Every structure is written in C-alpha cells, then in structure tokens.
Amino acid sequence: MSLVQSVDNVALLPAYLAAGTAVLVLLADLLVARAAATVAVAAAGAVATGLGSAVVGAGGPRATFCVAADCSYVYGGRAALVGALFALLTLGMLALSGPALRAGRSPVGEYCFLLACSMTGGVVLGAAGDLITLIVALETLTLPLYVLVGLRRGSLASAEAAVTFFVVSVVATTVTLLGAALLYAVTGGLHLDRLGALLAGRPDLLDVPLTTAAVALVLLGLAFKVAAVPFHAWAPATYDGAPLPVAAYLSTASKLGGVVALLAVVQRALPAEVTGPVLAGLAVLTMTVGNLVALRQRRTVRLLAWSSVAQAGYILAPLGALALAAGRTADARAAAYAAAVAYTVFFVVLELAAFAALVALRPAGADGGTLADLRGAARRRPWVAGAFALALVGLAGLPPGLAGLFAKVTVVRALLDGGAGWLALVVAVNAVIGLAYYLRLAATLYAPPAETAGAGGTAAPAEAGVAAGAGGAAGSRPAWAVLGTLAVATLVAVAVGFAPQLVLDLAAR
Amino acid sequence: MTGLLGVLLPAVPLVAGLVGLLLPPVSRGGGARAGADPARRVAVGLGVAGAAGALLVAVALLARVGASVETSTTWVDLGGLRVTLGVRLDGAAAVVAVAVAAVALAVQVYSVGYLRAGPHDEAGVDVDHRYPPYAAQISLFTAAMLLVVVAGDLVMLLVGWEVMGLCSYLLIAHDRRLPGAPAAAMKAFLVTRVGDVGFLLGIALLGVSAGSFRIADVLAHDHSAGTLTAACLLLLAGVAGKSAQFPLHTWLPDAMAGPTPVSALIHAATMVAAGVYAVTRLFPLFERAPAALAVLGVLASVTLLLGALAATAQDDLKRVLAWSTVSQLGYMTGALAVGAPAAALFHLLTHAAFKALLFLAAGAVIHALGTPLLSRMGGLRSTMPVTFWCTAVGLGALAGVPPLAGFWSKDGVLAAAEAAALDSAGPAPAWVGWLVWLAGLAGVAVTAWYATRLLLRAFLGAARPPLPPHDRPIALHPHDPPAVLRVPMLLLAVPAALLGLAAFWPGFTGRLGAPEGEWTHVGPALLLPLALLVAGAALAWAGWRRDTAADPARALGPLGPVFAAGFRLDDVQHALVVRPVTALARFARAADERVVDGAVEGTGRGATGLGGALAGLHRAALPRAAAGVLAGALLIGLAAVLIGGVA
Structure with missing residues (x-):
C-alpha cells in the first residue's frame, strides 16, 4: 500500500482559494498596511472562492483523499452550492462591516483574515466526507468567530459574549467528538457513506445502546451550531455582544454550517430510526422556546437572535418527520432533506436582508440597540425600513414576503407528506406566535418617532462612547456597501419569492 | 320602444338621485337662507326634474x-339559475308608475317650500335642512319604487325593494x-327587514323551483303545491313588512318622525304600496295557494280593524293619518285575499291620491302651527280655508263619501269580498270572504268616525x-301656506x-285588468256601507256637538x-321580541368578551408569561449555561x- 496518495487538486481548488485569501489578506495587511487594500483583497478572494466553487461544482462530482471506496473529500453539487453561499455571505459581511471598520473599532487586517479563515472552514465543510473532516471544518468555521465576537475594542459585553460562545462551543464540540469516537468504537468506520452502509447493513448494531448514545451525541453536538434548544443559550448573548456584522454572520453563515453538517450526517451516515425522534424533539423545543422568549425581547438583536433560534427549529422540523416510518420512505426522505435545505436558503437570504437593514438603520459601529430606537425609522429612511419590514414579514411567513411564505409551505408540505401532521401543527402554532413579535418590530418601524428621537444615543447610556462617536453619523446616509448588500439580499428575496421553484429544484438535487 | 320607456322609468330619477348625492350635503358659510345656497338650488332642480321626467315617461x-310587454337580457347564469335584467310592462304597471311619479313630483315641489327656514325655527338660529341629500334620497326612493313597478325579474324587484328600505331609513331619520x-x-x-328575510327566501324558493328568476318564467312554471304555499307565505312576510300589515305594522306610526312630505311619499306612493303591488304582480301564484290567501285574509282583517280603531284615539294629526294608512292597507290586502287584485290596485291608486293630499295638508297645518297635536288646533277653517277644503276632500275620500275617489274603490273591495262571502267567488275559502267583508264594513263606520273627528x-x-313653548305671534295667526x-x-x-x-272608463279598468263593470254596479249593496258611513260620522258629530272643546274620543x-297606544302592540313586541333579542345579544356579547376574548387574551398572556x-x-x-x-x-x-x- 502506497503511502503517497494521488490528490485531486482541482477538487481542492475552492479550499485553496479560500485559504489563500486568508494568507493574502494577512500579507496585504502587513505589507501594504492600508485598510482599503486589505478589504479589497479579502473581497476579491471571496469572489474568487465563489467562482471557483461554482466552476468546480459544474464539472461533475470529484473526490479525493480516498481509502478504497471511502473518500474524505467529496466535491459535488451540494458542496459547490455551500461553497458559493459561504463566499457570498463572506462578501456580504465584508460590505456590512465597512462602516464599523472605517470607524476604527476593530483592527481591519485581523478582522478580514479571520473572516477568510471562517470562509475556508465553510467551503471545506460542504465537501467533508468523513466525521473528522466534518468536525475540523466546522471548527475552522467557528474558531475565528470566537475572536471576531470579542474583537470590538473596549467593549465588555463583547468580551463576555466571546467567552460564553467559546466555552459553550467547546463543550458542544466535545460532545460531538465523544459521539464520533463512540460511533467509531461501535462500527469501526468514520466515513459518512461507510457509516451509513454499515449501520444499514447490520441492524443488530442498532440494538446496542452505545450506538444510539453515539448517534444522539453527534447530533446534539452539531445542534449547537444551529443554536437548537437546549444548546442555544449562547446565541442571544453572543449575538447581542458581537458587532452587528458578526452577529449577522453568526446567524447566517454559522447557522448554515450547522445545517450542512447536520444534513450530512443525517442524510448519509446515521440511521433515521434514531435521528428522527431526536431531531423531532429538538425541533419542537427549539421552535417553541425560541418563539416564546422572542416575545419578551426589547433589544433588537436579541429579538433577532431568539427568532433565529426559532427559525432553526423550522429547519430541523422536516427532518423530524424521519421519526415515523411513513417519513422514512425514499420519497419522504428526499422531500424532507430538500425542505430543510430550501428553508435554510430562504432563511439565510431573509436574515441577511434583515441584518443588513438593521446595520443601515443604526449609526456606524453601533450595536443593535433597543426596539424603541427603531421607532419612526420609516420616516427617516423609507426604503431601508421597507426592506427591513419585508424581510421581517418574510421571516414571519406572511405575504408579501413570499419567500418566507413558500419556505413555510415547503416545510409543512414535507411534514404532511411524511405523515407527521402533529409536527406540522406545532410549526403552524409557532408561526402564529412568531407573527406577534415580527409584526410588532415591523410596526415599530412605522410608529411615530419617540419624543427623544433627536438624542437616539441617550437611550443606551452604556453606549455613550458610541453615541458620541456616531452622533455626527446618525443623520448621514449609510455606506453604499451596506445599502448594496441590502438591495441585493432584498432583490434575491423578492426574486425567489416569485420563483421559489429555483430554490426548491436546487435544494432537491 | 315601450321596453326602452320601461328602462327609462326608474333610470331617470335614479340618475337625478345619484347626481344629487354628489352635491355638498351641508350648505356652506352658515347662511342657509333659502334660495341663497347654490347647492340647494341645484338639488331642487335635480329632484323636480327627475320626478317630472319620470312622470312624463310614465304617461308616455x-x-x-297595450298587452303585457317583456324585454329581458340574461345578466348572470349561476349553475342553472338564470338572473335576467329586463322589464315587464302591463297596464297595471303603467298606471301605478304614473301614480308614483305624480306623487313624487308633488312631494318634490312641496318639499322645496316645506324644508326651508320656516316661521317656527328659532329666530337667529339657522336650521340646516341638508336639502341636497334629502332631495337625492327622495329621487332614489322614487327610482327604487319604479324599479319594483317595472321589474321583469324577481332579483331586480328585490333590489328595488331593498333600496326602498334603505331610503326609508335615511329619510325617516332626516330631521x-x-x-x-x-x-x-x-x-x-x-x-x-324581518319581513324582507321572508321575502328573500320566498324569491329564492320560487327561483330555484322554476330555474329562473324571470317573473314570466316563475308564473308559467308548474310549482308543487307545497313549494308554492311555502313561497307565498314567505313572500307575505315581506309584504307584511313593507305594507305595514299586522304584526309588522308597528314601524309605520313611528315613521311619522320623518318630514311630512316623506310621510306622504311613504304612505301614498312608494314603500307601503310596494307590498300590495308585489302581490298583484305575482297574483297567479297566490291564486294557486289558497292557504296563503287565507292567511293574508286574516292578516288583512286584523290590520284593517286594528288600524281604524287605533286611529280613533290619536292626538297627533300625522299619527291619525298613519293609522288610517294601516287600515286602508288592510282593505287592499283584503281585496287580494278575496281574489280581486284589480280592486286592490284601484284602492291603492285612489289611496295614493287622497293620502298624499291629506299628508300635504297636514304638513301645511303643522307648518303653520308648529305642532302636530290635535288638542292644540281648532277653528282653522276660517284662517286656512284652502287647507280645510283640501283636508275635507281627502277625509271624504278616505271615509268613502260618494262620489269621491275612496267611495268607488272601497266599494269595489267590499263588493269583491261580498261576492267571495256569499257566492264563494274567490280563490280562497268562503270564510275568508266573510271575514274580510265584515271587517271592511265595520271599518267603514270606524273610518267615518275618526275622519269626522279629525276634521x-x-x-x-x-x-x-x-302651548307656552309655541307662544309666538305667528302661531296665533295661522294662514294658508305659500303657493309652492x-x-x-x-x-x-x-x-x-x-x-x-275612472271606474266608469273601460280604458282604465281594462288596464288594471278588472272584469267589465265590476265596480260600477250602483245598487242596493251600496246602501249598507253608506248607512254605516253616515252612522259613524253622525256619532262623531254628536259627540263633538255636546262639547266642542272636548275630544270625541x-x-x-x-x-x-x-x-x-295601538293596542299596546309595541309593548307586546318589546316584550316578546326586543327584550329577548337584546338579552340574547347581551349574552352573546358577554360570551364573546369573557369566553372567546378571554381565551384569546388568555393564550396571549400565557404565551408572553411563558416567554x-x-x-x-x-x-x-x-x-450554568x-x-x-x-x-x-x-x-x-x-x-x-x-x-x-x-423500540
């Protein structure tokens, strides 16, 4: 057996591009030492990564790092989609970060480098073919975020958020690794497809309690990444403490990574008999707790954080249909996976639009503020507020936010096809609860401004420094990059709202 | 051409009414001096022109x-049910249309003078009569009635019927x-509305049974006996509502709150006539449903006597007239019940003439005195001679003094009832004939009594x-009203x-569809009602002679x-209908507020609390995290x- 493998470098090209971006950013920051150049390099790298993903993905599936038939790196259509999405999200995040970076509250070089590293993890994640690659990619995606969350200079909340995020994340990773180790102990395999074949071929393995425990632990560890209850406690505090663009990245890219990882193990490796009930339980808990707590939030980012917890529940819900025998037929499974992917895409687009609008409405470098700070926003910036309202209505799943409506319909249809009517009912009830806070936030935008609107900064005394710094910027137009991101996200949301079949077809592949 | 005239008939006042609604409703600038307000002038022009145009069309x-003319185009076709737009014109429709348009024109002209700042408005306080909407609503009212008259389809008839309900609501509340x-x-x-529900159901039943709402199709269709009886009874509910038949007559006396010209319109030409007219329109159906006619006969007799007796004791001039309308409507429906629709229509027409006259005269009295109470009147003959003679003619016609109009038409009704009673000539059982005949004869005496008393x-x-509140010099010198x-x-x-x-003119009786010479048999049968008439009038006169200052009542x-109090039927209605319904409404509201709202708010509170x-x-x-x-x-x-x- 030769110790030298032939490596398919074409398949690895997107990963090379992403990693190269990180290195180039570091070099540019060191040698050119100009913020604009650094950001430009990072943006160019993100574009190159996205293009590379698409081009390589278009060329048919490729695999490398193979042992016999099992490959650790499989670059297919879904990997290309995930890679391109991560690249686009990174690009959007760079655009959203523009004002904050210009305000000098974070070091530009480090910020862009960490973002590029995270993107690398995301690109590799889509192609991961075994549990080790999967977990390492996921950690590569997450690790830079600990630092990014805490990168705001002189903010205690930021540091606290970073520590919470870090500790809870480590615990979760431990749980996943423990599960993977146990799984290896039971089956002797780590490759996803091999695990799937092993578990399907030997039903007696399922009778061993250790198998069930291992499967559950892997799932629960990954559930942390999508902030599913009960592994969600980090999310609100972290989102709120992080700079707004990072919170946006956490709730879109990081969540997308979690969903990709979960789907990979659920679809390819783990037995549906065990994952189904666990996921169904997680989905119900996540939706319900997320929506209920979101009802009481008074801070905008916390509200969005809790709502994204609830949204994770909707993403998990179709997978919960696997709990029933009717949901484990080939058709129903395909529909459930497609629904989860489609919902994720719709959610990511809408969430990005919502965060972009929030960044545009807030002063440069400020945090999310309270709901009251947003009163009367529609008078000041009718277009931005309109886009925000559209995104919120879409997240709530109402027309005219057709994208969100179709997303919910897809989920409910998959559940009904899978015979999980009760879960569909839970989704519906939660959607109703969700209306309450989404519409209240949307209505706040159009409410008459508060008496103290002129001194918006005084509403948050802790932000006195920010308010002083942003006082001049509060009335000025938001950066064009932010508006561009918002416009693109809104246009995409409207487009997929009118042509949802595009996303549904893509998700079914 | 005739069909076009039929379409124009309701269209002319409808356009006048709709345009009139566009005028500013309240005179601007506060200076509501009559004639000074351009909107008012336009409204007057529109109202009078609409009514006059309708009258011209009706006369043409x-x-x-000649014979019945039908035009129709299909409007909608709903799963085997055809709704058409079309007119159905015959002699009766044309005659009634002329009467409606003539009364409407008289009312429009009269209103110009009646609804202006009068002598009894407080000096210095400009009372805004909101003339433009008033005139427009009267035009709409007329248009709706004319639509009912010419409608060739039950759904169109229903549309006119309901628009009348709306207009009556608006106009009664005008002041x-x-x-x-x-x-x-x-x-x-x-x-x-209570009656209209029955009317709607009846129309639906007929339409479904016949597969079409066209009146000709409905009349031609061979309905089953049960369907026909049920439909006719349901229609009668609507007729009782609109034509103020017992037990749905209670609205009519209260409707006197409306301006007097509106009362004239409602009582003479539009609202109350619609019910009777609708029955004559569909009379071939009723002929085949004797049970419905029997019910109608009983209702008619009760209404006739009830109205007449209630009219005897009223102190309000307009309420006397209102109750007399209830009573006269009893004659009309009684004629229908004994199978004489032509007699009913004839009485409808004469009643339209003399009741409109009486109301306009009453308006003149009220206009001059500022009070509608009989106990505040007296001795007006010398100061208001024109009004006196007009009222005398009207009351004579009402009581049936020969040769005034009411005598001939009432005699026609009584003759038909007599024939039904003695010879079983009508489609309904003979006892219905007896009932209507006897009630009608008694009614003649009572009518004569209260008409004499009023005069x-x-x-x-x-x-x-x-009275002290009306202690103004002008009231001491009442005078005949101005020319308008x-x-x-x-x-x-x-x-x-x-x-x-006109009963002696074959062209007229032929158009109403009456048999030749039906109402012109001057003979001993006429003596009985005449004797009763004289007895009633003499009793009232005797009572008044004894003390001219006291009330013969x-x-x-x-x-x-x-x-x-109208036999306290209002109280009965209040106890039996209004109070249970309001109690039910309170209960439903409480249930909604406590149970439904409670559950909804409870879930909301629960959800936020849990959150x-x-x-x-x-x-x-x-x-801990x-x-x-x-x-x-x-x-x-x-x-x-x-x-x-x-597992």
Missing part, C-alpha cells in the same frame, strides 16, 4: 302600453332635531291657545275627488288609551438510549 308608457327620529328609522328598518277637532270649533305648498295640494285634490269616476272611555419565564431562565451566568448544555446532552442522550433501546 301609459299611452303606449336631526327630533329625538325620536333615529329610533323610528331604526325601527322601520329592522321591522321591514272637527282641527278645523272647526274655537281656536285653542297654543298650495299648488301640489290643490293638484292632488283633483284625483282624490275624481279618480273614482273621550266616548271610548277606558279603551281610549289602549287604542291610542418571560423562559427568558428569566436564560439570564444565567456562564457556568455550560452545565445546561451538558445536562441537555446527557438527558437527550439517555432518553434516546432508553426509548430507542426499547
């Missing part, structure tokens, strides 16, 4: 119409100064001093006096207040192992 139609007006309007609307109390005897009020009165006095003689003794509790749990420090994650993993893992292991 009357001249042209904002009267505290009772809104309540009276609401009552009229609700009571007629004596208001116009003869000594002038009574006005007087001319419509005088013109209406002509048909009120002479229309009865005191002879009624303890029955007086009962009659005055708050959960949020409280999440305000934890880092160690980490412990929570581990505990969650442990619990779910254990659950998966235990439950999954068993």
